[in-house]
Amino acid sequence: MGRMEFGPSVVPELREILLSMSEARYDRGDGTLTPPREVPFLGPWHLTRLAFDPDLGPSRIVGVFTGAGRKVTAVIDAGDFADLRGNTSNDPDWNSSAYHDLAVLLSTLIQEQVLTWEPADISTDEIHIRLPADRDKRLARY
Amino acid sequence: MRNLRRAMTAGILAALLATGTAAGAGATRFPARPAQSDITPALRSWYVASSPGIPAAAPGCGKGVLVRKVVAKYKAKKYQGGGYRTDILYCGNAKYGYRHLLGHIKHYFGGWSNFSFSIAQTLKKPAGFVAQKNGNFLESAPILQCFYAGYYIIWTFFVVPRIKTGDIVTAYGREGKRVNQSCP
Numbered sequence: 001m002g003r004m005e006f007g008p009s010v011v012p013e014l015r016e017i018l019l020s021m022s023e024a025r026y027d028r029g030d031g032t033l034t035p036p037r038e039v040p041f042l043g044p045w046h047l048t049r050l051a052f053d054p055d056l057g058p059s060r061i062v063g064v065f066t067g068a069g070r071k072v073t074a075v076i077d078a079g080d081f082a083d084l085r086g087n088t089s090n091d092p093d094w095n096s097s098a099y100h101d102l103a104v105l106l107s108t109l110i111q112e113q114v115l116t117w118e119p120a121d122i123s124t125d126e127i128h129i130r131l132p133a134d135r136d137k138r139l140a141r142y
Numbered sequence: 143m144r145n146l147r148r149a150m151t152a153g154i155l156a157a158l159l160a161t162g163t164a165a166g167a168g169a170t171r172f173p174a175r176p177a178q179s180d181i182t183p184a185l186r187s188w189y190v191a192s193s194p195g196i197p198a199a200a201p202g203c204g205k206g207v208l209v210r211k212v213v214a215k216y217k218a219k220k221y222q223g224g225g226y227r228t229d230i231l232y233c234g235n236a237k238y239g240y241r242h243l244l245g246h247i248k249h250y251f252g253g254w255s256n257f258s259f260s261i262a263q264t265l266k267k268p269a270g271f272v273a274q275k276n277g278n279f280l281e282s283a284p285i286l287q288c289f290y291a292g293y294y295i296i297w298t299f300f301v302v303p304r305i306k307t308g309d310i311v312t313a314y315g316r317e318g319k320r321v322n323q324s325c326p
Contacts, residue, residue, distance in 0.1 A: 022272045023273045024270065026269065027268065033221075033271065041276075093210070093234075093309075094239075097276050097278075104276045108302060116300055116316060132236075132242060133241075133245050135245060
């Protein structure tokens with residue numbers, strides 16, 4: 001049986017989300033919010049590469065993030081997202097964006113596992129992007 | 143495991159502290175700190191202690207329970223226009239809701255009760271409030287884990303609700319620095 005593969009739209013959609021600007025407001029401490037200002041989706045990180053793996057092709061996406069002298073490689077396997085890998089679905093239960101489900105889910109998981117960490121606080125150079133339940137299953141094997 | 147041990151050996155008192163110039167400085171480091179000119183003093187008045195020993199309602203998202211079963215409703219500050227909205231946590235599935243964030247609860251302190259408390263505090267008074275192109279807010283606030291031994295740890299807690307509906311996609315905490323003095 002061959003490897004599962006991602007659809008062609010996921011990398012461009014995911015790149016568009018990751019490189020987008022968000023609008024942020026902050027509490028002043030008195031319950032009021034500051035006026036909106038633009039901040040990068042990537043926070044303190046930079047995206048230096050996002051593409052299919054040169055050896056495995058569309059069965060794996062590799063993203064390279066750098067920040068504060070750190071370099072972290074995010075690895076995303078199509079087999080971990082079997083039901084969404086085509087990046088053609090829009091589930092109204094949890095996705096109300098202009099993007100397909102897989103791109104939205106991956107952007108959320110990358111934020112969970114990489115972007116909301118300070119670069120200095122990440123202890124590994126390579127991170128497999130997976131759903132929380134799958135992360136725990138893999139860890140349980142060891 | 144480390145957090146569980148802490149929870150068992152030290153009295154836990156969760157607290158919310160606003161970001162800013164007092165003890166919360168540096169706690170909310172993502173996405174970017176507000177400029178000093180945006181912050182007013184008197185931040186210690188933000189401190190809200192939890193009620194240890196009062197458990198949150200059981201989620202009840204066992205096998206066979208529908209994805210749209212409501213687990214909890216939270217009072218959430220509106221991004222624009224002032225006032226509050228209601229954000230809902232559904233049982234969901236591996237991609238959103240309680241079943242998604244279940245994997246994050248074990249990496250936080252104090253179990254589901256404290257996790258739910260932290261969601262509530264973050265939504266009620268987010269220190270950082272980001273509207274993102276993927277259709278989700280990213281809201282964050284500092285949560286203090288206080289120890290009777292006379293120190294506390296500043297966590298940054300994140301909640302990700304959908305912009306359009308307020309349904310909670312995910313939530314998780316990040317352990318930050320330890321401060322060697324009693325909780326403020």
